[in-house]
Amino acid sequence: xxxxxxxxxxxxxxxxxxxxxxxxxxxxxxxxxxxxxxxxxxxxxxxxxxxxxxxxxxxxxxxxxxxxxxxxxxxxxxxxxxxxxxxxxxxxxxxxxxxxxxxxxxxxxxxxxxxxxxxxxxxxxxxxxxxxxxxxxxxxxxxxxxxxxxxxxxxxxxxxxxxxxxxxxxxxxxxxxxxxxxxxxxxxxxxxxxxxxxxxxxxxxxxxxxxxxxxxxxxxxxxxxxxxxxxxxxxxxxxxxxxxxxxxxxxxxxxxxxxxxxxxxxxxxxxxxxxxxxxxxxxxxxxxxxxxxxxxxxxxxxxxxxxxxxxxxxxxxxxxxxxxxxxxxxxxx
Numbered sequence: 001x002x003x004x005x006x007x008x009x010x011x012x013x014x015x016x017x018x019x020x021x022x023x024x025x026x027x028x029x030x031x032x033x034x035x036x037x038x039x040x041x042x043x044x045x046x047x048x049x050x051x052x053x054x055x056x057x058x059x060x061x062x063x064x065x066x067x068x069x070x071x072x073x074x075x076x077x078x079x080x081x082x083x084x085x086x087x088x089x090x091x092x093x094x095x096x097x098x099x100x101x102x103x104x105x106x107x108x109x110x111x112x113x114x115x116x117x118x119x120x121x122x123x124x125x126x127x128x129x130x131x132x133x134x135x136x137x138x139x140x141x142x143x144x145x146x147x148x149x150x151x152x153x154x155x156x157x158x159x160x161x162x163x164x165x166x167x168x169x170x171x172x173x174x175x176x177x178x179x180x181x182x183x184x185x186x187x188x189x190x191x192x193x194x195x196x197x198x199x200x201x202x203x204x205x206x207x208x209x210x211x212x213x214x215x216x217x218x219x220x221x222x223x224x225x226x227x228x229x230x231x232x233x234x235x236x237x238x239x240x241x242x243x244x245x246x247x248x249x250x251x252x253x254x255x256x257x258x259x260x261x262x263x264x265x266x267x268x269x270x271x272x273x274x275x276x277x278x279x280x281x282x283x284x285x286x287x288x289x290x291x292x293x294x295x296x297x298x299x300x301x302x303x304x305x306x307x308x309x310x311x312x313x314x315x316x317x318x319x320x321x322x323x324x325x326x327x328x329x330x331x332x333x
Contacts, residue, residue: 009065010067035083037080038103040076046072046328046329075092098312128327149217155220158220163190172190173209197228214229215234217229221246222247241271301326305330315328
């Protein structure tokens with residue numbers, strides 16, 4: 001425990017994020033104070049939503065600032081503790097940030113069930129899985145027989161949304177930006193169809209993929225894909241607004257889609273934004289069901305791994321350009 005390797009935000013991006021917006025730093029390992037716990041990070045999730053925090057468009061993330069450790073959720077091992085219920089050696093989920101060691105109050109930590117693979121708490125049993133679960137089932141109210149459309153369908157949340165919809169008996173159409181990803185969705189994850197939004201005939205392909213319209217649209221992107229979905233929605237359809245990845249990494253985001261509020265009114269569409277934290281009191285219930293699906297093989301937790309904190313900035317840039325399938329994580333050496 002000789003040094004703490006940290007990835008700092010060196011400068012705030014003015015346009016697209018660059019790996020040069022970050023710098024590596026070595027510092028002393030922090031010591032836990034009274035009622036605090038020292039965690040050694042084993043893996044950190046790289047998520048598109050943290051890009052919104054860097055541009056100040058995520059109110060829950062606070063004002064963006066340079067010179068601090070890049071924020072992120074990680075899993076790790078307790079290596080020193082002044083809290084009785086977090087014993088040395090316990091595996092925990094924590095807001096570790098991009099660093100090797102971090103100190104936390106007990107309320108910031110979640111114990112990981114020893115029966116579970118810790119990295120699942122960055123995917124299907126973590127924020128990504130909980131977001132997919134509550135966004136689809138509570139906000140989108142997906143049910144058997146529905147047609148569910150998912151954007152960024154091969155991403156950290158989208159690949160889980162589609163699988164949960166299939167478990168619940170829905171027909172699932174995924175939207176992604178790569179034919180290879182489309183094959184993973186339909187070949188490995190059970191999606192009924194996948195459509196590439198970069199194709200010139202995307203709108204026609206989407207129409208053909210949803211001949212009976214769309215009952216639930218899980219929106220991770222906003223922009224043009226949301227606009228296309230609006231025109232495919234059935235009367236009484238539900239749109240769960242989870243993310244706006246089309247606006248995260250650009251100085252000139254796409255304009256809002258046409259047809260609002262007219263389409264919402266004429267088709268009586270329910271369009272609702274949400275944050276997973278809205279459902280914090282039900283995390284245990286959701287994790288119980290999600291872990292059951294993982295154990296049975298009905299749900300696959302795809303991870304896309306890179307090695308070492310020094311690789312995190314480039315891995316983040318690549319993720320924002322669509323380079324990942326599933327949850328991208330950094331294994332911390």
